[in-house]
Amino acid sequence: MEKELQKPKLSPIVLWIMIVGSGLVVANNYYNQPLLSLMAKDFNVSESKISTIAMLTQIGYAFGLLFIIPLGDLLKRKRMILFDFVFIIIGLLGMYFAPSVTWLFPLSFLIGFSSVIPQIFVPMAAELAAPEKKVQAVGMVMSGLLVGILLSRVFSGFIGEYFGWREVYLIATILMFILWFAIYFFLPEVPPNYKGTYKGLMKSIIDLVKNEPKLRLASFRGATAFAAFSAFWTTLVFHLEEAPFFASSDIAGAFGLIGAVGALAAALVGKANSYLSTSKIIFYSIITMLISWGFFYQFGFTYWGLIIGVILIDLGLQAMHVSNQTIIFSLNAKASNRLNTVYMTSYFIGGSLGTFLAAIAWGKYQWNGVIGVGVFFTALCLLSHVLFDKKD
Incomplete structure (x- = not known):
């Protein structure tokens, strides 16, 4: 019995499957951003309406x-992951064959709903890694996730411009089939941590929110920071179409490659922790994001201004994001998936709100309206950290 419950160790090949898998799966959620303009033209709808896909x-x-x-604490994770891939593939193939814009809305929701596997990998890496390598393992998986987010825009922008936006989703489907086989053959099975019912599991999430102030603060910081981040990336393709750029979707996607520089922060946060407290790392990360909005405001109509701003906003968000997750995973090792549920649900509710408000702001005030949304959420993030962070 003891042998059956013993957890496997995090081997290099398993870690790399988590890193690459996180990047490939999360990319499904972001392929649409550089393609929004192409989709709008293809279906003859407004920019505001097509932005609903991203939201x-x-x-x-x-x-x-x-x-x-939360099921990651209740079920065997490998089996759960493989089953989830069925819905990812249905969503991606549906996008490829979609006959009208109406189909894109539920299919986009399905892709987002099912492409959550990276958030099973992150706590799984923290759980299987040796204690002294926990921060590094989380940082590496998070780096893979953010690189996937950013390079997905490069990939989809290029493929969309030269081959068509539908082909992006066809290629993504093929990648998911390959990843399914890699997980099937190499990922170890991990026994569940929770003994009980799904209803009890969901109730325990509410208890965690009530009893863990550090979780509440990390979740609010993550939500507001990702709202600002999403406001920028959702509207960048529209901004680059206007004067003085008049750029196509492949140029908008190429900015993801620039942002990948910031993703390197995830792997470096563990080293920074040796001479800076987590609280200070988070503070400087939010300040870095605020500075990025200064560049977008002052120099947002130049390529070099956008480039510096993109590096800073990605660097700041990722450093804070890894620090937030390091904090929450240290609260209760047996509830790692549920803690991550609270944090990441808040994170993406913030992202969808930022996307929604940025689309409205773009329609009424163009680029300056987007900057207003971004600065508001980043300032809110900083204020919450300064007022409520208890420095241990």
């Missing part, structure tokens, strides 16, 4: 985090 994907992701991720 519904993020809302779907938030629902998936809330209702699927």
Whole structure:
């Protein structure tokens, strides 16, 4: 019995499957951003209406985090992951064959709802890693996740411009089939941590929110920071279409490659912890995001201003994000998936709100309206940290 419950160790090949898998799966949620303009032209709808696709994907992701991720504490994770892939593939193939824009809305929600596997990998890496390598393992998986987010825009922008937006989803489907086989053959099975019913599991999430102030604060910081981040990335493609850029979707996607520089912060946060407290790392990360909005405001109509701003906003968000997750995973090792559910659900509710408000702001005030949304949420994030963070 003891042998059956013993958890496997985090081997290099398993860690790399988690890193690459996180990037490939989370990319499904972001392929649409550089493609929004192409979709709008293809179906002859407004920019505001087509932006609903990005918002519904993020809302779907938030629902998936809330209702699927807790099952990681209740069920065998490998079996659960493989089953979830069926719905990812249905969603991606549906996008490829969609006959009208109406179909894109529920399919985008389904893709977001099912593409939550990275948020099973992150606590799984923390759980299986040796104590002294926990922060590094989380950082590496988070790096894979953020690189996937950013490079997905490069990939979809290029493929969309030269081959068509539907082909992006066809290629993504093929990648999911390959990843399914890699997980099937190499990922170890991990026994569940929770003994009880799904109803009891969901009730325990509410108890965690009530009893863990650090979880509440980390969740609020994550939500407001990702709201600002999403406001920028959702509207960037529209901004680049205007004067003085007049750029196509492949240029908008290429900014993801620039943002990937910031993703390197995830792997470095563990080293920074040796001479800076987590509280200070988070503070400096939020300040970095605020500075990025200064560049977007002052130099947002130049390529070099956007480039510096993109590096800063990705660097700041990712450093804070990894620090937030390190804090919450240290609260209760046996509730890692449920803790991550609370945090990441809040995170993507914030992202969908930022996307929604940015689309409205763009329609009424263009680029300056988007900057207003971004600065508001980043300032709110900083204020919450300064007022409520208890420095241990």
